[in-house]
Amino acid sequence: MLPAVAVAAVVAVAVAVAVAIPALRHRLVRSALRRAGGRYRRRLEALGSDVRLSQERRLRRLLGTGTGTGTGTAGGERGAAGSGPGSPSHGFPSQLVPLPAGSEEFQQRHPLGQPCRDEAPGFPLGPLRLWALLPGCWDPDPRLQGSLLYLDALGAAFPRALLRRGTAVLHWSPGRARGPAGWPLPSLYCSPAAAALLPSRAAALRLQLLFALRQRALRVLEAGLAAELQDALLALRAEWPRLAQELELGRLSPQPGLPEGLRDRLQALLSPAAARAAELRAECARGFEGIVMRLWPQLEVVVVRTMRGTERLYCDSLRQTDCQGLPFYCPFYQAAGALLGVNLWPAEPEPRFMLCPDWAFCEFLPCLGSKEPRAVLLDELWEGCEYGLVVTAQPGEYRCRTGEVLKVTGFHKQCPLVEPVRRESQxxxxxxxxxxxxxxxxxxxxxxxxxxxxxxxxxxxxxxxxxxxxxxxxxxxxxxxxxxxxxxxxxxxxxxxxxxxxxxxxxxxxxxxxxxxxxxxxxxxxxxxxxxxxxxxxxxxxxxxxxxxxxxxxxxxxxxxxx
The missing domain is CATH 3.30.300.20 (K homology (KH) domain)
Known part of the structure; x- marks a missing residue:
């Protein structure tokens, strides 16, 4: 009897340790990322005190001249002027190569480019390199900075939003894996990454919905586009009896667009959940007004990574029907495949995107005036005015016309707060x-x-x-x-x-x-x-x-x- 009791005790301890280690690892990594996010936020505040200088530095790096030691020119003196303890460099190297082509000369050398192709929103997938979080790291990827700022802002506004496996993703990314908004913290998500890669959009969203339904204690529902969340909830309305059966049996049924080999791999992640299936049947039988909060009673916020112009039509529709009572948070502004701005105020009903001066070199074409207006820079914008956006975000791709029209709604220090209002192609x-x-x-x-x-x-x-x-x-x-x-x-x-x-x-x-x-x-x-x-x-x-x-x-x- 005693050996059996001892064995049972050892097994119980082993199980407890196995469960505790991933949870502990999640808390430690989350804490480190929150600290890094806070540091980048302070750095962003410092950069916002002189956006012209920050933009000139970004332009140097895009031209490949921003990491050496500069002497002797006005450009070099300007770069060195910000090297004190309270300067915008905020712990980063401040000695810069003299700018061979300042913003004015850059504009003269490079005429406005062709309209750039709109690209799907997303972030890189892959392991996070810890060196990228070091305080002295020079020029980290804006997408990493954006995700760290997102995690910090979300955790500050909704303290339980960053719990392990507390976020579900609804996003289709065929052909190329795209990370979710909080990709540096993968343990945040309960959704299998492979589901997003399916060639069928309908199959991908339905499969992600099924895994989200298994997790009753969701805190965050994240979608790449508001339309993806809307279509997933339309699939819930149409297929809830079949979804409930799959939950109850813990078995994926064959469906168009789901390859057999992938179905077997995803099947291994499922187990029978009879109680959850019964709850799904009961709630859907009552109707679909406010269904999201009824299925996930601990849900705190809906995150939509892209919400531009008339995309708000979907958010407004969801707020009135399926997502009643939930705040919507759109954390990023990106155009032409580049991350340009961040929304640091998750609890506010209307998104305010702060253009980050260190992420891309931006120019703005006033919408009123002559047919060929002079492009103005980040520190020359006026509140209440609308501008066409021109971006230089990659070396060799200069002065790309995004086709986006932005309205300046205010300022945070010198950084403009903008609202995307329309696409010229539409x-x-x-x-x-x-x-x-x-x-x-x-x-x-x-x-x-x-x-x-x-x-x-x-x-x-x-x-x-x-x-x-x-x-x-x-x-x-x-x-x-x-x-x-x-x-x-x-x-x-x-x-x-x-x-x-x-x-x-x-x-x-x-x-x-x-x-x-x-x-x-x-x-x-x-x-x-x-x-x-x-x-x-x-x-x-x-x-x-x-x-x-x-x-x-x-x-x-x-x-x-x-x-």
Missing amino acids: TLSVRGESIPEEQFCQSLCRALRMWPGARLIDYVCVESSLLGDSSGPCAPHYEVFMELQGLRDLSEGQRYKLDQCLQEDFPIYKSFRFKGSIGPLRLHLVRPRTFTRLREALGCPVPMPRVLREERLLQLIQGSVIS
């Missing part, structure tokens, strides 16, 4: 009238309020030139494809309301309509889940285009018209 124009995407969305929402019982799910626009012969012999015009909830058809009078709102909001459009040089807008309703399929057809996780430019996407949505 402007409607068939006669040079130029209707920006965010203003079209406002007109659309105003018309929608005149349709009792209707709720907008999604929409896209098409200029009639893309339709070719199918547009008929009429004048150039817009066609709008909408998915609505609460209405299956619209009268001609209701359809005309949108065209009327556009005429009221845009005098130039009204003038062209009066002359007959622009024809009446045509409005189509599409069947449910059309936009989910459209996002999969895009082939990569980028913010939803509001103006379709590709015939294959047009054909997909035309095939879903019901009215």
